[in-house]
Amino acid sequence: MPRIRWFMLVLGIGILIPAIFRGDIRHALIAFSIGLAYGLLIDFVGTQLILLWEYAGHRWVYIMITLPCWGAFSMAINLPWDWIKNPWLAFPIVAIGLFACLELPNLKTRSWTYSVPLWLVAIGWIPLVLSFRGIYVLLLHFLN
Numbered sequence: 001m002p003r004i005r006w007f008m009l010v011l012g013i014g015i016l017i018p019a020i021f022r023g024d025i026r027h028a029l030i031a032f033s034i035g036l037a038y039g040l041l042i043d044f045v046g047t048q049l050i051l052l053w054e055y056a057g058h059r060w061v062y063i064m065i066t067l068p069c070w071g072a073f074s075m076a077i078n079l080p081w082d083w084i085k086n087p088w089l090a091f092p093i094v095a096i097g098l099f100a101c102l103e104l105p106n107l108k109t110r111s112w113t114y115s116v117p118l119w120l121v122a123i124g125w126i127p128l129v130l131s132f133r134g135i136y137v138l139l140l141h142f143l144n
Contacts, residue, residue, distance in 0.1 A: 012072025032071035039070020
């Protein structure tokens with residue numbers, strides 16, 4: 001069941017609403033677009049090349065739900081990080097918060113399953129979050 005992915009879409013909307021009120025719609029669209037493109041790449045590598053995880057459900061679920069979730073995931077990393085401003089505070093809040101909201105409930109729902117232990121997944125979240133943030137910052141730098 002894709003329950004966690006539905007939650008991620010709701011979280012994306014929850015991030016988008018304050019972004020609109022703060023006048024950050026441009027940044028939200030940039031973060032969402034990065035999430036779509038980079039998430040597709042991460043999924044291809046993780047599910048097709050090195051087989052780190054697999055999704056439950058049908059292919060249409062992936063296309064209709066999971067890809068937009070990567071966009072929401074990118075927004076959930078980058079917009080709160082911008083709002084917090086202090087990167088030494090933003091990183092642990094964002095990384096631990098998203099890990100707790102996504103990976104821990106997934107232990108029960110099994111919307112996706114890993115072929116590696118959870119401790120390795122947790123360590124993998126460090127480069128995952130930092131790479132989404134790095135791409136976002138670089139893209140904003142080149143667009144301004």
